Amino acid sequence: MIEVRGLVKRYGLKPVLRGLTFEAGDGEFVALIGPNGAGKTTFLRILTSLARPTAGLVSIAGLPIPGGESQVRRLLGVVAHQPMLYGDLTAAENLRFFGRMYGLPDLERRLTEVLALVGLTRVADELVRAFSRGMQQRLAIGRAILHRPQVLLLDEPHTGLDQEAAVMLDRLLSEVAVEGRTVVMTSHDIGRAHRLADRVDVLSRGELVASLPVATTSLAQLTSTYQQVTRV
Amino acid sequence: MSEAAERTDRTTAASGQLASGWRQYLRAIAALVRKDIAAEVRSWELVGAMLVFSLLVILLFNFALELQVQLRSEITSGVLWVTLTFAGTLGLNRAMASERERNSLDGLLLTPVDRSALYFGKTLANWLFMLLVAAIVLPLFGLLYSTNLVSPGLLLVVLMGTAGYAAVGTLLATMAIQTRTRDILLPILLFPVVLPALIAAVKASDGYLQGLPPDAIRPWLNLLVAFDVIFVAVAMMLYDSVVQE
Amino acid sequence: MKPMPAGLRVLTGLTVVLFGLALYMVFVYAPREVVMGEVQRVFYFHVAAGWVGALAFLVVAIAGIIYLTRGGRRWDHVAVASVEIGVVFTLINIASGSIWARPIWNTWWTWDPRLVTATVMELVYIAYLMLRQGIEDPDRRAKLGAVYGIVGFISVPMTFLSIRLLRTIHPVVIGSGDPTAEGAFDMTPRMLQAFLFSLLTFTFVYASLLWHRLRLQSLADRVEELKLRVLSA
Numbered sequence: 001m002i003e004v005r006g007l008v009k010r011y012g013l014k015p016v017l018r019g020l021t022f023e024a025g026d027g028e029f030v031a032l033i034g035p036n037g038a039g040k041t042t043f044l045r046i047l048t049s050l051a052r053p054t055a056g057l058v059s060i061a062g063l064p065i066p067g068g069e070s071q072v073r074r075l076l077g078v079v080a081h082q083p084m085l086y087g088d089l090t091a092a093e094n095l096r097f098f099g100r101m102y103g104l105p106d107l108e109r110r111l112t113e114v115l116a117l118v119g120l121t122r123v124a125d126e127l128v129r130a131f132s133r134g135m136q137q138r139l140a141i142g143r144a145i146l147h148r149p150q151v152l153l154l155d156e157p158h159t160g161l162d163q164e165a166a167v168m169l170d171r172l173l174s175e176v177a178v179e180g181r182t183v184v185m186t187s188h189d190i191g192r193a194h195r196l197a198d199r200v201d202v203l204s205r206g207e208l209v210a211s212l213p214v215a216t217t218s219l220a221q222l223t224s225t226y227q228q229v230t231r232v
Numbered sequence: 233m234s235e236a237a238e239r240t241d242r243t244t245a246a247s248g249q250l251a252s253g254w255r256q257y258l259r260a261i262a263a264l265v266r267k268d269i270a271a272e273v274r275s276w277e278l279v280g281a282m283l284v285f286s287l288l289v290i291l292l293f294n295f296a297l298e299l300q301v302q303l304r305s306e307i308t309s310g311v312l313w314v315t316l317t318f319a320g321t322l323g324l325n326r327a328m329a330s331e332r333e334r335n336s337l338d339g340l341l342l343t344p345v346d347r348s349a350l351y352f353g354k355t356l357a358n359w360l361f362m363l364l365v366a367a368i369v370l371p372l373f374g375l376l377y378s379t380n381l382v383s384p385g386l387l388l389v390v391l392m393g394t395a396g397y398a399a400v401g402t403l404l405a406t407m408a409i410q411t412r413t414r415d416i417l418l419p420i421l422l423f424p425v426v427l428p429a430l431i432a433a434v435k436a437s438d439g440y441l442q443g444l445p446p447d448a449i450r451p452w453l454n455l456l457v458a459f460d461v462i463f464v465a466v467a468m469m470l471y472d473s474v475v476q477e
Numbered sequence: 478m479k480p481m482p483a484g485l486r487v488l489t490g491l492t493v494v495l496f497g498l499a500l501y502m503v504f505v506y507a508p509r510e511v512v513m514g515e516v517q518r519v520f521y522f523h524v525a526a527g528w529v530g531a532l533a534f535l536v537v538a539i540a541g542i543i544y545l546t547r548g549g550r551r552w553d554h555v556a557v558a559s560v561e562i563g564v565v566f567t568l569i570n571i572a573s574g575s576i577w578a579r580p581i582w583n584t585w586w587t588w589d590p591r592l593v594t595a596t597v598m599e600l601v602y603i604a605y606l607m608l609r610q611g612i613e614d615p616d617r618r619a620k621l622g623a624v625y626g627i628v629g630f631i632s633v634p635m636t637f638l639s640i641r642l643l644r645t646i647h648p649v650v651i652g653s654g655d656p657t658a659e660g661a662f663d664m665t666p667r668m669l670q671a672f673l674f675s676l677l678t679f680t681f682v683y684a685s686l687l688w689h690r691l692r693l694q695s696l697a698d699r700v701e702e703l704k705l706r707v708l709s710a
Contacts, residue, residue, distance in 0.1 A: 012615030013701050050341055051477040073344040074250050084339030088271035100263035101343040103251030127274070143339075147250060400628070407621045411611030420607055424600040425628055428635035431643065455639055466631060470624045473545050477617070 001026050001151060001182040002047065007056035009042055009206075016042045018206040019056070029183040031193035034203035035230050040186040043203065044155045047184065048078050060151060074102070077144030077181075079154045083136040084143075087129030091120050091139050094128060095146060102147040110146060118142040118172060134165025138172065145176055152176065154185040158192065170196060190226060194219045204230045250344070260345040264353025265360070271330070272361065278326050282319040282365045289315045290373060308379055309437035313393070313430055315369065320362055320397050321419050324405040327358055332409050341475060351402065351471035355464075359398040366390050385440035385449070389456070393433035396460040400426055403467040406474050432456040479696070485688050492681045499671075499678040507671035516580050521672055523573035525679035526566045527595060532683060533563030534598060537605075538630035541623030551691075553619035556626055557609070558690035562683060564602045570595050590644060594637040601629035 002024040009017040016039045024030045034040050045051040046058060049069040058065040063072045085094050095114060099107040115121045118138040128136065137157060144152060154173075158166050173196060177183045187193050193200050194214055200222060202210040209229040212222055251259070272278055293311045331337040340350055370390070374381040401422055408418040432455040439449035503521045510517035540556040543549070574592050575585050586592070605625055612618040664672065 013698065013705060015705075045477075048342060050338060070344050070346070073342055076342065078342055080335065080338065082335035082338075084336050084342075086267065086271055086336060088274040089267070093267075093270060097263055097267045098339070098343070101260050101340070101345060103256040103259065103344075105249050105251065400632075403624075403628070407608065407624065410617065410621065411608065412613075413607070413611040417604075417607060417611060420604045421625065424597050424604060424636075425632040427597060428632060428639045431636075431639040435643070451642055455635070455642070459635060462631060463628075466628065470545075470627065473620050474624055 001028070001061055002184065003057070003059045004047075005057040007043070007046065007058060008054045009039070009046060009051070010054045016206055017046075017053075020203075020206065020208055022201065022208055024182050024184055026182060027180050028199065029177050029185070029197045031197035031200045032184060032186045032203055033188060033190060033193050033200060033226065034186075035188070037205075038203040038230075039206045040203055041155055044153055044184070044186055048076060048153055049073060074147070075150045077147070077149035077152045079137070079140050079144045079152070079157045081156055081159045083128075083140040085128050085136060085139060088127065090125045090127055091115065091131075091142075092124040094139065095143060098143050099146055104147055114142045114146055117145075117175075119168070132165070133160050134162065134168065137161060137165070137169060141169070141172055141176065150181060152181050152183045152185075154183070156186050156188070158187070158189065190223055191219060194222055202226055202229055252344070257345065257349050260343070260349045261353045261356065264340075264350065265357050268327070268354075268357035269360070277330075278323050278361050279364055281326060282323045282361065283368060285322050286315050286319040286365060286369045287372070289318055290369075290376070294376075308373075308377065308381075308441060309434045312370075312373060312381075312437065313434045316362070316366060316390075316394065317397070317423070317426070317430060319365055319369075320394070320401060321422065323361055323365070324358060324398075324401045324422075325408075325415050325418055327354070327361070327402075328405040328409045329414075337475065347472040347475055348468045350475070351468055354406075355398050355402040355467075358402050359395055362394040362398060363391070366394060379441070381441075383440060386437055389433055389436045389440065389453075392453070392456045392460060393429060393437075396429040396433075396456065396463060397426055399460060399464045399467055400429075403471060403474060406471070429456060429459045432459065481692070485685070485692065488681070488685045488688060492678075492685045495678040495681050499675050502671040502674050507668050508665060510668075513581055516577060519573050519577045521675040522679075523570060523577060524672070525675040526573060527570040527591070528676055529679050529683045530563050530567035530570055530595065530598060532680070533559045533566065534602075534630055534633070536687075537563065537626040541626040544619060544623045545627075550615075550619065553622065554691055554694045555687070556619075556622060558687050558694065560602055560605050560626075561690060562686050564599065564606070566679075566683075567595055567599045567602065571599060588640075590637055590640040593640050594633060597636050598629075598633050601625075601633060605629065 002022070004020060004022040007017050007020040007022075008015065020039075020043060022043075032040055032043070042051065046053050046065070047060070049065055049072055052066055060072050061075055063075075065072060086097070089097065092111060092115065095111045096107065099111060104110055112121075115124050118141055120135065120139055120142065123131070123135065128139065131139065141157075157173075158169060161169060170192070173183070173185075177196075183197075185193075185197070190200075194217075197214055199211065199213050200217070201208055201212075202225070210225055212225060214222075217225075290311065293315070297307070297311075331340070341347075370381045370386075373379075401418075404421045404425070405418055408414055408421060411417055432452045436449055436452035436456065438444075439452065499521075503518055507518070507521070509515060536559040537556045540552045540559065544552040544556065571592065574595070578587050579585055605622060608625055609618050609622050612621060
């Protein structure tokens, strides 16, 4: 589903990604962990088509970036640190707006469905600026899956959430992932990555330095490998 | 078929149903305009600020120029358009700033619609807000200075002038919010560039107010039309470069 | 450090020679103008500087278009270098216009279309530099700069047209008043030669300054590269 080969990204002369090679298959949940400045957010931004690669090959569902961005975007759902929502509109209005922008055929029905899925039916007609951070992130996930994307990209979605909200988010992610989607999530919480994902990849200084399937790697093994490969 | 393949088929089928084509393009523009209007009606941030600012500017001009009650028409159109220009800057700044706040511009960039639709949606909304402000400022101005400003010719100029302003302004505002010097930069970028439209708008307005013959006004209207058409076309083509990293 | 390429050396040398010749032509060869006197000689440099300002502006727009359609940081460097040169020469144009106006029409400023347009162009140049200054990411800087360069290049001629239209419809007497006021004088053949020669010289000055500036930029880039390599080693 996602194929990345030799991805290089430079900001001016400064390299951030140095020849990254990465793969995620259909329905796979990959967690991407790494220290700050490793390039996780940059990598994710390129996958979302918000940033362009300097060099290398990126393709999602066979569609290349750059080149097939418009079609790729139809297949992507994105959740970032910032909720990307409109505070002056209600939850329902936000979803309705994005539904229209995506050209969703069964908008109203899907809207109700999604609100129920993320547990926000009761506050559907409340202004988003009154929402807690946890509620905003849930709505952000709702927006991300509204158009039934095949791929879900999440950039440290648990940032700023309290324990209860984080647990709710985890449950939501598992449910949503099970629907056959490919999920790539960046995080710097190793435990959470181990809990949610099928595979954990480690990014350090712009390169992929380890890739461990969760089924055959214990949390302890994962933690020690991480410390090893990210040692300066 | 394997379970995974079945799942993929289902999700592909679902997302394959997303509308596309020019009808969706227009629907997206409509959605953008509706969204901006809905958000504005909740808070009246933009129009409110523009209105108050306009009134303050008119007040300032009154005392700075010691204007008489019966205003000379040359001054009327000048004061009017300078007021709209300044207030417009405020509106444009706020309009783009609100997209930056929760990073909602990224949210828009993630939708499959062509970037030019984002440009048109934003520009149309900004234009509508400017017109709303003008709709209140014009009669008010007329009241303050016993001049009748609500004439069809003048309204035409206001329509075309604000359109050109919004066309260039939206493009430049989108650029300005990406810099450190955000708010200050927009007028610096905008004013030198919008000058031809401003001059044409002032002269055409003045022409209508003075009741000049159509031949005297027409060159200014032509210039305004040319400005509008050229800049909408250019901005539409350049917008992608301005928003895409 | 890479030595100056031979072509640049030749160009620089040639430019210096041409400039010397131009000085001779303007101050010695060209005759003294009857009405305005010696001060009229400012005209040669005034117009030549204005020409460079406009040429630089055109180059900025073209470099911007190429950068946006084909990419290549080199074109962004060309644009910036051109803006820097354009700012200076347009300033020379405005200042010399002012100096010329003072003794002739007893005013430091005439609202003449060409002078006003030059000022507007200068403001667009300055806005361009301020825009770039406020952006961290070099690629973003290049892109937005290119866009603004194109927008400015379309707008400035329109400004000129609108002010000219203003003058013809409203012949107002401010200062000199006359819309062709940029020194209406007849040029003798010698004057014309001096004029054309200074245009040529200033074009060479532009070209060599541009090349030097581009070379400076690539040397600066080298330094950046080396710095990064040392820091990440």
